[in-house]
Amino acid sequence: MSYEDWYRQDRLPHIFCAGCGNGTIINCTLAAIEQMDWKKEETVFVSGIGCSSRAPGYILTDSLHTTHGRAIAFATGVKMANPDLHVVVFTGDGDMAAIGGNHFIHACRRNIDLTVICMNNQIYGMTGGQGSPTTPKGCLSSTTPFGCAETPFDLCELATAAGANYVSRWTSYHVKELEKAVKVGLETPGFSFIEALTQCPTAFGRRNKFRQVSDHVEYLRSHSLLKAKRDRMLENHEQIPEDMYIVGEITRRKRPAMGVKP
Amino acid sequence: MKLAIDETRCKGCNLCTKVCPYKIFKEGKRLNRKGVALPELDRPERCANCRLQKLYGRQLCGVCQLTCPDQAIHWIEEEPYELHKVAIEY
Numbered sequence: 001m002s003y004e005d006w007y008r009q010d011r012l013p014h015i016f017c018a019g020c021g022n023g024t025i026i027n028c029t030l031a032a033i034e035q036m037d038w039k040k041e042e043t044v045f046v047s048g049i050g051c052s053s054r055a056p057g058y059i060l061t062d063s064l065h066t067t068h069g070r071a072i073a074f075a076t077g078v079k080m081a082n083p084d085l086h087v088v089v090f091t092g093d094g095d096m097a098a099i100g101g102n103h104f105i106h107a108c109r110r111n112i113d114l115t116v117i118c119m120n121n122q123i124y125g126m127t128g129g130q131g132s133p134t135t136p137k138g139c140l141s142s143t144t145p146f147g148c149a150e151t152p153f154d155l156c157e158l159a160t161a162a163g164a165n166y167v168s169r170w171t172s173y174h175v176k177e178l179e180k181a182v183k184v185g186l187e188t189p190g191f192s193f194i195e196a197l198t199q200c201p202t203a204f205g206r207r208n209k210f211r212q213v214s215d216h217v218e219y220l221r222s223h224s225l226l227k228a229k230r231d232r233m234l235e236n237h238e239q240i241p242e243d244m245y246i247v248g249e250i251t252r253r254k255r256p257a258m259g260v261k262p
Numbered sequence: 263m264k265l266a267i268d269e270t271r272c273k274g275c276n277l278c279t280k281v282c283p284y285k286i287f288k289e290g291k292r293l294n295r296k297g298v299a300l301p302e303l304d305r306p307e308r309c310a311n312c313r314l315q316k317l318y319g320r321q322l323c324g325v326c327q328l329t330c331p332d333q334a335i336h337w338i339e340e341e342p343y344e345l346h347k348v349a350i351e352y
């Protein structure tokens with residue numbers, strides 16, 4: 001058995017653009033799920049709308065490809081109706097943090113037993129590259145032609161503040177770490193949130209001076225700062241560079257959770 | 263085990279050429295029928311998984327496979343299993 005057995009081989013190759021990081025994140029998620037001893041009949045993938053949200057369509061289990069922003073709302077329904085099911089949500093930054101922002105924070109508050117994997121490409125990829133709530137300051141998109149002037153969300157801080165039991169962030173470069181983080185998320189009762197920063201060469205990279213796909217992946221690598229190192233720097237009163245992404249396990253705790261199998 | 267790229271899936275993003283610690287994947291130059299320049303394999307028998315999968319009885323490394331966004335990298339059985347003399351530079 002290998003994680004490849006979770007793919008609907010007849011549906012591959014998928015429609016993602018060449019070099020799109022979504023495929024990498026699905027690989028890492030399925031590799032984590034493969035280690036869980038879960039039956040395919042007991043596992044459900046739920047997503048909203050967006051390129052990232054097409055992921056469940058390539059997986060063999062039952063799945064729900066729902067309406068824009070509502071993946072977590074549908075997943076809440078599935079989990080509460082049948083807590084025996086393992087429910088995993090694939091979502092995008094636009095899907096989860098813009099139109100679905102309220103569903104997200106309230107699922108964190110309820111601490112419902114879901115694992116949510118957000119493919120954060122910092123853009124609305126599917127609809128042609130509009131800015132999203134996670135588009136970094138200064139970045140170009142079709143709705144921020146002079147550079148984004150707004151401060152982006154830190155999705156992990158948001159999930160932590162709202163009450164999620166497990167929160168971590170990695171990138172499409174850190175495949176092994178991402179796989180491990182998803183596995184911990186799957187094992188943790190309550191709401192688990194894994195943010196995977198990823199490249200969208202078509203809508204984001206093209207506009208933001210990443211000529212090659214690997215340039216963007218290299219940027220993600222070189223602009224990742226391990227949480228442990230960040231904490232040490234804070235202790236030593238060192239300045240944390242503003243353009244760094246904090247990666248690693250951000251939160252792990254045992255708040256009361258909903259929907260956990262008794 | 264033998265490393266292989268599925269020509270029907272690879273979209274030529276070249277991410278595999280960046281992640282392999284042995285630099286087994288090299289940027290390809292010739293376009294195939296789909297207009298994709300498939301990466302070329304430079305002495306793939308050096309791959310940790312090719313050499314040691316049988317011995318350890320589990321997947322080793324696998325970073326290229328996890329990274330490949332198009333599920334194009336896999337290993338095929340060699341029948342009969344061929345022994346390779348492998349030189350690895352550190």
Ligand SMILES: Cc1ncc(C[n+]2csc(CCOP(=O)(O)OP(=O)(O)O)c2C)c(N)n1
Nearest residue numbers: 050051052068092093094095123124125126
């Ligand atoms: C109610 C509604 N509003 C707007 C849209 C148009 N729409 C489709 S996908 C999308 C954004 C998707 O962005 P994200 O979730 O980041 O996914 P990505 O394509 O980047 O993976 C939008 C605004 C829609 N389908 N439904």
Ligand code: SF4
Nearest residue numbers: 016017020051125200
């Ligand atoms: S538009 Fe961006 S997110 Fe969508 S498939 Fe293409 S690269 Fe991926």
Ligand code: SF4
Nearest residue numbers: 272273275276278330
């Ligand atoms: S990472 Fe995969 S899709 Fe990209 S060039 Fe290598 S084999 Fe092809």
Ligand code: SF4
Nearest residue numbers: 282309310323324326
């Ligand atoms: S499994 Fe590891 S060593 Fe083998 S080709 Fe892939 S990245 Fe290289």
Ligand SMILES: [Mg+2]
Nearest residue numbers: 092093123125
């Ligand atoms: Mg997006």
